[in-house]
Amino acid sequence: MFVLLALLTFVLLYHHVKPEQYNIQLFGISKATIRSPITIEDKEKTEKMRREAADRIADVYTLKKEYAENRVDLISSVFTTISEVQKETEASVTHSEKLQKLKEKLPGDLYTHMSETQWSALLTAESSDLQLAKEAAVTAVNTIMSERITPQDLEEAKMRVDHELKYVIVKNELKDAIVQLAKYAIIPNVIYDRTATEEKRRQAMDEVKPVKILQGQIIVEEGQFITNDIYNQLKLVGLLENESTMQPFVGLGIFVILLLTPILYYFSKFKRENDEQHVYLFVYATIFSLTLIMMKLISLLQEMDLTDVVYVVPVAVGTILIRILLNEQLAVVTSFAYAICGSIMFNEGVTGTFDYSAGIYLLASGLAGAIFLSKQLQKAKILQAGLFVSLVNTAIIIAMLFMKNGHYSLVEIGIFVMMAVISGIFASVLTIGLLPFLEAGFGILSSMKLIELSNPNHPLLRKILTEAPGTYHHSLMVANLSEAACEAIGANGLLARVAAYYHDIGKTKRPRYFIENQMGDNPHDHLSPQLSKNIIIAHVTDGAAILKKHKMPKEIIDIAEQHHGTTLLKYFYHKAKQQSNYVLEEEFRYPGPKPQTKEAAIISIADSVEAAVRSLSNPSQEKIEKVVRGIIADRLQDNQFNECNITLKELELVAQSLCETLNGVFHSRIEYPEIRKEKVRQA
Known part of the structure; x- marks a missing residue:
């Protein structure tokens, strides 16, 4: 049943979730304004924007301050070497030999970077001029190398050497030499930082927000040209007829x-x-x-x-x-x-x-x-x-x-x-x-x-009231007792009340043969026990027949048939035994069936309890409880509840509820003074 219900629901909703699709051709013209049915990320466009953001990030170079120190040390070493050569050579040593000795002590690329004239100017300089030249060259190199010098900025940095050494007071030959030496010392002092570059590019990519096609967003308007981007967006949201999806x-x-x-x-x-x-x-x-x-x-x-x-x-x-x-x-x-x-x-x-x-x-x-x-x-x-x-x-x-x-x-x-x-x-x-x-x-x-059936104007209830008024009152009492007891154990109290109204409808066929409707002689005094038994038992089958004739609900008919179960008509059974020893107990039992539901079981108890308590001369709380519990115990011993699922705990609650209701009905009343005076006058 649930599979069929699920299939029906699926079929009824299928048309409303089926995605609307359009016959769109790339580089064609849209015949309608199309909106996105969903919100979805355009991952391809997002990735493209992220790549563009990363490409806009320039390479990161790191300044190496130790390069300046190294180049300053290089300049100082050159001047130290020149001083050593000047001190080591004797007066007889020619100038060419001095240059040769200096060449041996200096790096080859450094010596060739300058002309012999410039090296000669350095070798022949006075100690004071050489010291001044050294200080000027070191200062210039340190100043220029303190700033960022990229490979692209190298030539510009070397050109700054002329400006830095412009005002050094030395001979021109010596100035040219230290300028050339300082230019040699100037090198790029920044290097490409791969890690920092990748980090910056990653941050730039992360800052790019995902490109989303929002639900309800117009993708293409009527008459608009279908570009690649528009076509890809339509494909992405599943609006193309050639894009089938499950x-x-x-x-x-x-x-x-x-x-x-x-x-x-x-x-x-x-x-x-x-x-x-x-x-x-x-x-x-x-x-x-x-x-x-x-x-x-x-x-x-x-x-x-x-x-x-x-x-x-x-x-x-x-x-x-x-x-x-x-x-x-x-x-x-x-x-x-x-x-x-x-x-x-x-x-x-x-x-x-x-x-x-x-x-x-x-x-x-x-x-x-x-x-x-x-x-x-x-x-x-x-x-x-x-x-x-x-x-x-x-x-x-x-x-x-x-x-x-x-x-x-x-x-x-x-x-x-x-x-x-x-x-x-x-x-x-x-x-x-x-x-x-x-x-x-x-x-x-x-x-x-059930509420409609409880209407006192219902034809069957009026039939009971007019033809068997005692039975009608008895049914009302049983209804009140049954409803309260059913509600105490969670059963259907309304069903019990209405069923109790009709449970004795069969007595309307022979109302005078039931004690609650008798005003004078008891007809059973003139009948045999067997005939009386048949009349009493017949009210169950007669009631079921009347209810079926009036097309009453099955639940009420069942309770009318089951409210006596297979109990024994003890009065007529014992009366028959007094007249004859050959009496079978089964002949004096109701035909049943036994109560099948909790409501039927409770009505069967309430039916007997109401009649028994009404017969008490002075019903007290103790007497009522004794009668109630005695009837329940008798039904249990007689196995009348074997076919319904009522429990012992629920029977205890039923007993308590019946006692409370009956105590409220049969409580003692105050005798008013007028009543006492009337009794005295009558006495």
Whole structure:
């Protein structure tokens, strides 16, 4: 049943989740304005923007301050070497030999970087001039190398040497030599930092926000040229006819399973007497299916541009019927299911799968129908429930319109309100029309049906009242006792009350043969025990026949047949034994069957208890409790409760409830002075 229900729900929602697709050609012209049905990230474009951001980051170079120190040390070493050569050579050594010796001590590339004339100027310089030249060269190199020098800036940095040594007061030959030497010392002092460069580029990429196609965003307008970017976006959101996907349908299948799982769980824990679970499941599936089909048919009007048709959907009919025929908790759960399904069915005009405004409206309408009937189940209240639903519908529509802050005219608001009122009233009318068919078709005895049967003007109750008034009063007492006892153990108190009204309907066939209807002689005094037994036992079968003739619910007929079980008519049995020793006990037992439900068991106890307590001369609390517990113990010993699932703990609660009710009925009363005076006068 749930598989079929899930398939039906899937089929009804399939059309509304099927993605709309367009025949779009690359480098063509769009024939319609197309919006994105979903929010999705354009990963390809995001990655492109991130690459561009990374490319804009220049390479990172790190300044090496130790390079300046090294080059300063190089200059100092050169001047130290020159001084050493000057001191080591003798006067007889020629200038060429001095140059040769200096060449041997200096790096080859350094010596060749300068001319011999410049080296000669350094070798022939006075110590004071050489010291001055050294200080000037070191200062210039240190100053220039303290700043960032990239390979591209190297020539510019070397040109700054001329400026730094411009005002050194030495001979021109010596100045040219130290300028050339300082230029040799100037080198790039920054190097490429791979780690820092990659870190900066990574940060730049992270700062690029993902490029998203937003739900409802216009991808292409009517008449616009289809570029590669537009075509890729249409492909990404699944709007191209050549792009088939099963994702929406797989998602819908999972969604339907999750939607029906709470209901499946409820029915897996559902407990009813006489294995009626399947009946109530069929009833629920029928109501759920009919409501969804009705919503689907109304949703087809959206194709006529009636996007607000959701406001006339009488979704409350489903929740009201479930509340009446099943229970309130299931009706509340189902109202959420209706709202979710409705938000998908009525999603025309919205960019997403769900129309949340429609869902909220349907949820409020469904809950209103279920909650209003929580404790008032008379059929006359169904129209009132419809009006209440209309009121809630109107309130929720006005609230949503005002929250949208739209400029609606009074005519538009009036149309919306009228649709809300029609929805509520139509729901109540449909409920009244469908309820009899569901009750008759599935044999469901609803609370509303029970309340109708409890009406004192019912023909059978009037028959009992007029033809067997004592039995009528007895039935009222049994009804009160049974209802209180059933509610004490969680059984159906309303069913027990109504069934108790009709349980002795068979006595109307021969009312004078039952003691509560006798005003004078007892007819049984003139009959044999066997004949009296047959008359008394017959009221059970006669009652079942009368109830069947009037097409009463099966539950009430069953209780009428079972309220005596297979108990023994002790009075006539013992009377027969006094007359003859050949009397079988089975002949003086009711035909049964034994009570099959808790309600039948409680009515059988209450029926005997009421008659026994009424026969007491001065019923006290102790006497009443003794009678009640004695009757229950007698039924247990007679195995009358073997076929129903009532427990010993529940029988204890039943006994306590019966005692409390009977003590309230048969309590002692104060004797008023006027009554005492009248008794004295009569004495």
